[in-house]
Amino acid sequence: MKYYKIQIKSFYEDRIASRAEGENITNANEYFWAMDKGGILHNAPIFDYFVLESFDEEKYWEWALFDVHKFIGAGSQIPGWLISEKLKNLLENFKISNPHTFYESKLLYKEEKKDYYIFQFSGEQFFNTLVNYIDFNKSLFFDPNQKIDFRIIDIQDLIIQTRRIFKESGCEIINVPVKKLVLNNNIDFFSMQSFLGENIISERLKQAIEENNITGFQFFELDYKVVIE
Template sequence: MKYFIVEDSLDEKVVGKDFPQAYKFIKGYNPDAPNMLFSIYKYRKSFPDYIPDLDGIMLSGSAKLTNIVSNGFSPFFFIIDERVKQLLEQYKLCPHRFYPLGLYKRKVKYNYFLLYIVSNYIDYVDCAKTSFIEYNIASGKKFGDVFIKSKDELFQKRDEIKKEKGYTQTIWGNRIVMNDQFDSELDFFTITRIDGRQYISERLKNAIEANGLTGWVFTPATNLVVE
């Protein structure tokens, strides 16, 4: 299976001049209230046992409507329309939920969905074959190779670097090799813990492009090896 990295489009002709496209709320919507948007944050490894009230997300003033709308809320939140939802439902995704979302452009409401993923595939990384680097999350600066043989060793060395150099300094995956227990039929997932990217299969990428769905761009995942 060939994979690509998913990124939000920055093409102003497509998404407009504001990025991210959605990061504010309409008057009267309180994202901190129970069952509202920010209540989902505590469910990092599971899903809420309720349907969150998401009727109040505002499209930025100079942003354009796209099928997939970039947002400033969480890397695990994706604002999508009905066409994207229907397409994704035909493919194999990491654990996820779709929640109705009201997206407002000025005073006009558009019916969208929040795709919320709980995706953690660190246990399927072959650490002995993967190359790691010391990395600063805040600056994005890379400092050099770190040799790791196991997940336990990875977390031990990460703790040591954090104590010595601060919480933004960590160990990141550079060329990531997934082991033979990984589900190579997955069409959309995030590894997490050592990598912050979202990955999409070539077949799902092609389907998105063939259907003219806007909002995402794709680059080959040359950093990822699926055995």
């Protein structure tokens, strides 16, 4: 199966995509920092409400509403996205890397509250579980400093090699470049942003997003091979 890199689109010609700000939510920082650490919030309240903001002029903050938005301000620490109910329903029909969860939320847009969800798919405590989707013995990585391919043994080795490459590159290369990624599960959305710097999706999920006119994403070809075994 083919995979693509998935990102939220930040720019639209002469406009900046707005982001979700949660300063109006009661105890927002308490909840959002817990998510940042990878905590799953059981019996979480409805997060009521987010608003749209951007680095553009305020008059353009509500220029467009998308099915997915990044966070800004109170909420910027959330390891995930704010997504529409339409996108949530679509994702639930596909295999998403675990752990992940959805939190019911509200987004105030042009004086009307819309049903949205926080889609949490990463965080400090998610790391050990997410990397288990990777078969390190069969995957291949690249050292951009020494210009050689190499293998990583396990999670601890990944941490060591990431720090080494970061240091040897003069703090310019944050993540270990991938040459071949072997996964042990046929998943449609795999969050690697906390350890390899990006999120990837299957071709079938990409097609479903496009066919259902889900807005706010952009996709990129990968410069490495993904294999499912």
